[in-house]
Amino acid sequence: MSDAGAAARAIDALRRGWPVAIAGSDGTLALLPIETGDPVRLAAFDPDERAPILLSAGRAATLKLANQVDAAVPDAPVLVERASWLDFATATALADPQFDLRTPLKGPFHAIPLAAHDAGAAALRLARISGMLPAYFVIPGGQADLGITVADIDAHEDAIRLTIAARAKLPVSGAENAEIVAFRTPESPGEHIALLIGAPNGQPPLVRLHSECLTGDVLGSLKCDCGPQLDAAIAAIAASGWGILLYLRQEGRGIGLINKLRAYALQDQGFDTVDANTRLGFAIDARDFSVAARMLTLLGQRSVRLLTNNPQKVAQLEAAGINVIERVPHFLPTNPHNERYLATKRDRTGHQL
Numbered sequence: 001m002s003d004a005g006a007a008a009r010a011i012d013a014l015r016r017g018w019p020v021a022i023a024g025s026d027g028t029l030a031l032l033p034i035e036t037g038d039p040v041r042l043a044a045f046d047p048d049e050r051a052p053i054l055l056s057a058g059r060a061a062t063l064k065l066a067n068q069v070d071a072a073v074p075d076a077p078v079l080v081e082r083a084s085w086l087d088f089a090t091a092t093a094l095a096d097p098q099f100d101l102r103t104p105l106k107g108p109f110h111a112i113p114l115a116a117h118d119a120g121a122a123a124l125r126l127a128r129i130s131g132m133l134p135a136y137f138v139i140p141g142g143q144a145d146l147g148i149t150v151a152d153i154d155a156h157e158d159a160i161r162l163t164i165a166a167r168a169k170l171p172v173s174g175a176e177n178a179e180i181v182a183f184r185t186p187e188s189p190g191e192h193i194a195l196l197i198g199a200p201n202g203q204p205p206l207v208r209l210h211s212e213c214l215t216g217d218v219l220g221s222l223k224c225d226c227g228p229q230l231d232a233a234i235a236a237i238a239a240s241g242w243g244i245l246l247y248l249r250q251e252g253r254g255i256g257l258i259n260k261l262r263a264y265a266l267q268d269q270g271f272d273t274v275d276a277n278t279r280l281g282f283a284i285d286a287r288d289f290s291v292a293a294r295m296l297t298l299l300g301q302r303s304v305r306l307l308t309n310n311p312q313k314v315a316q317l318e319a320a321g322i323n324v325i326e327r328v329p330h331f332l333p334t335n336p337h338n339e340r341y342l343a344t345k346r347d348r349t350g351h352q353l
């Protein structure tokens with residue numbers, strides 16, 4: 001039996017710097033997160049000073065440790081052997097790319113085989129879900145006070161658990177005739193929102209999937225196009241007669257606000273949005289749009305016109321059983337701060353701009 005609540009407790013533990021153990025199909029790993037750990041916790045976790053370090057393949061490739069691994073699979077786990085000189089500060093430098101250009105790393109480091117691939121990949125995924133750097137000290141076969149399974153994490157992330165929690169009229173400046181519907185699962189703190197605009201007319205609704213962007217949506221950041229896209233989506237849906245804006249709590253393409261700001265700091269150093277994610281150890285886009293399909297299904301909509309430039313959104317909705325009868329482009333004018341970002345999306349992530 002999988003237990004989504006156990007995964008929620010593990011997320012809480014990792015954020016507090018407590019060890020967890022994850023059991024997968026190919027073995028168990030005890031894990032101490034590097035971001036929230038410290039030397040005292042490390043000594044308690046690993047008195048023999050033998051625990052190797054778990055990183056993603058993308059981070060390992062950035063550190064030039066990845067000649068034995070496949071850098072094309074950023075979620076694949078890599079183990080770095082624990083040499084006697086590899087202390088907590090050195091591990092932090094392996095985990096956190098903010099110092100890459102300033103601090104020459106000690107070395108040499110050796111990547112060693114990881115038998116428990118399944119558990120290792122789940123550990124990296126759990127770090128992302130927790131909004132933390134994907135890097136741990138690891139004891140293969142080890143235990144911790146809190147033990148979970150890979151299936152518990154899958155259950156935590158399963159969109160089938162979403163239900164409608166509340167709905168009310170919400171006139172907004174771009175659409176006076178609107179209703180807000182809030183969705184949640186028992187464990188996830190972020191509630192997804194649907195804004196139903198206009199009146200159903202028997203036609204498939206015009207739908208926009210908007211991923212949360214605090215900096216763009218609230219602060220008016222010019223680094224991206226999210227804020228103008230949000231306003232323009234509401235206007236386009238209102239003008240079409242009826243449709244739905246889904247506001248998805250997928251900040252930073254699924255890596256969370258803190259990690260997105262880390263990616264922004266790397267962009268300040270000259271890396272583009274794709275390379276910044278890889279240097280941090282994440283996939284380029286970690287979002288799972290099955291959550292949007294579940295929300296549309298709960299709203300009784302199986303056929304939509306989709307407002308997007310991102311073919312992945314179309315493909316993922318279709319794979320989750322929603323019929324996308326039309327893709328409607330959603331392009332806004334650029335500004336000097338987001339020109340490169342939008343060019344990168346066109347050239348490297350397949351956006352149709």
Ligand SMILES: Nc1nc2c(ncn2[C@@H]2O[C@H](COP(=O)(O)OP(=O)(O)OP(=O)(O)O)[C@@H](O)[C@H]2O)c(=O)[nH]1
Nearest residue numbers: 211212213224250251252253260263273308309310
């Ligand atoms: N990791 C990361 N996330 C970013 C960055 N810039 C914006 N985001 C996030 O990207 C998400 C918006 O996705 P976009 O790629 O702009 O657009 P899209 O939703 O894929 O595609 P469209 O439907 O065509 O707009 C939001 O969650 C933002 O927080 C960045 O540089 N790094």
Ligand SMILES: [Zn+2]
Nearest residue numbers: 213216224226
């Ligand atoms: Zn944005």
